[in-house]
Amino acid sequence: MYGKMPELKIGNLIAKTPIIQGGMGVGISLSGLASAVANEGGIGIIASVGLGILKGKKKDKIHEANANFFRDEIRLARSKTKGIIGVNIMMALTDHQKLIEVAVEEKVDVVIVGAGLPLKLPKSVTDKGFNNLHTNFIPIVSSGRAAKLIFHHWAKKFNYIPDAVIIEGPKAGGHLGFKAEEIQSENSTLEKILPDVLESIKPFAEKFKKEIPVIVAGGIYTGKDIHEFLSLGASGVQMATRFVATHECDADDEFKQMYVDCKEEDITLIKSPVGLPGRAIKNEFLESVEKGNKKPFTCPWKCLRTCDVNTAPYCIANALVAAQKGKFKFGFAFAGTNAYKIDKIVSVKELMDSLKLEYLSEITTMKLDPEKEIDNPFTPIIPDLGMQNSMSAYK
Ligand SMILES: Cc1cc2nc3c(=O)[nH]c(=O)nc-3n(C[C@H](O)[C@H](O)[C@H](O)COP(=O)(O)O)c2cc1C
Structure with a gap:
């Protein structure tokens, strides 16, 4: 019995594989990693933070250098892939407005905004009207409450709602959107937050007649994990830790x-x-x-x-x-x-192929085991491992 992972649709984008490579700041995910992921059918993300300090010279004006190196990385990634390229911008950065403007000017496919509530987006972006932009906007949240707040504010102020939403749970790497005491709490698991977010954005999706994919992040490690969260109602996953141990990752x-x-x-x-x-x-x-x-x-x-x-x-x-x-x-x-759990460095292609195989094996196991109910909506009937295709997106 064959099958493949479902595609991930965000606005008018289609990623062949429902995996977003999480943005990893200060030079861990740049054009090298992002383009490799995009070439394998996922969504490759360039992290915008810290590029001026990482690549600049002492005499550089830091905010100018941040914006220039960021623009260079986006262009470099574009030169290496026709797949989906996005960026990650932390709202906690003092120059986040400038970085969002660069991303929009460069027509990146997705802008993912985290580390703070993106209630206000730069005037230069909102003046143009979201519908006139090439770019899809995706906030990162850690609760249904935060999702509701952003959707409500954008709907009221901009007559627009986000094109997708990423839930980052407490198992993620990097900065976490939880108070220290919430991190170990039973109520803060990704499995518990996902239904809350799905519920809180539903009225907005209905009002705007728009499909809003919900993507989960934090601790997703295997194809089995991906299968589990898609079965729970997520449309895709964001993974970062696993992509560090790849040849293409931009770190030393x-x-x-x-x-x-x-x-x-x-x-x-x-x-x-x-x-x-x-x-x-x-x-x-x-x-x-x-x-x-x-x-x-x-x-x-x-x-x-x-x-x-x-x-x-x-x-x-x-x-x-x-x-x-x-x-x-x-x-x-x-x-x-x-x-x-990581024991070796592999190529992005090897990693993506292994995730697809694990996902497939999970579906097959469920089909063979009559005790297990198949709740995955994507019936595996197509004899296609989904691994040959290296192009990911068409706008
Ligand atoms: C080394 C590293 C750096 C990260 N940097 C950022 C960042 O700059 N901005 C951000 O929003 N998230 C950042 N994250 C979070 C990831 O994008 C991702 O959502 C999270 O790590 C997913 O969990 P996983 O690593 O278990 O797959 C970082 C994570 C790691 C491991």
Whole structure:
């Protein structure tokens, strides 16, 4: 019995594989990784944060450099794929407006906005009217309440609603949209948040006569996991941790090796200078910070709205740039709860193929087991493994 993963439709885009590669800041997901994922039928995401510091020179004006290097990465990705390319922009960045404008000017397929509620989008974007733009807008939320707030505000102010929504659960890597005490709570699981979000956006989807795919993120590791969440009503998944351990990931090999070498007990929660909890791999740098050792720094620009330069124990931008370059004496790696399961570095194609096979095997197992009810709406009748196709999207 054959079948394949369902496509993911967002507005007028169709991704052959319902997998968005999560944006990974400060140089972990740039044009290299994003284009490789797009070429395999997924949605490749370039993270916008920190490019001026990562690639610029000391004399550069940082916000200008951020925007210029970001534009370069989008163009580079476009030159390597005809697939779907998007960007991730953190609302906590002081220059998020400029970065959104660059993304829209460059006609990226999707803009994913997280780390803050994107209630106001730049005037230059809203002036044009969302319907006149090439770009689809996708907020990241961690609750049905946050989703409702964004949908309500956009509907009222812009007569428009988001083109999809991503729920990031507590198992994700990087900064988390939960209070520290919520992270372990039984009520904060992705399985519990998903029905809440589906319910809270339903009236808006009906009013605007628009299909709003809900995508889940945080701890999705296998094709079986993808199958589980699609069965629960998600239209796709966003995965980041697994894409770090690929040849195409834009980080230094030392960064990837950190994932291969880490153990379950090394994955830890930190209190980031951004003011949010974050999940990372324990190392000497983090242990030293935890002991109260400050890493003095000067900050000529203030890249994050929420960072207080006077009290922050270290500069997170510098720490993440160092890690991206493999210099772990001066930084640390963000990672999701499942990073310890990774035991080798593979190509994006190998990873995507293995996820498809696992998904397929899950469907087949369910078909063969009469005890198990098949609740997946995508009946596997087409004799196609869905792996030959490298083009992903057509606008
Ligand atoms: C190294 C790393 C960096 C990340 N950077 C960002 C970021 O810049 N912006 C963002 O919205 N999410 C960021 N995330 C979160 C991911 O995009 C993704 O939603 C999440 O990690 C999914 O969970 P998973 O890693 O278990 O697959 C980051 C995650 C990792 C592992």
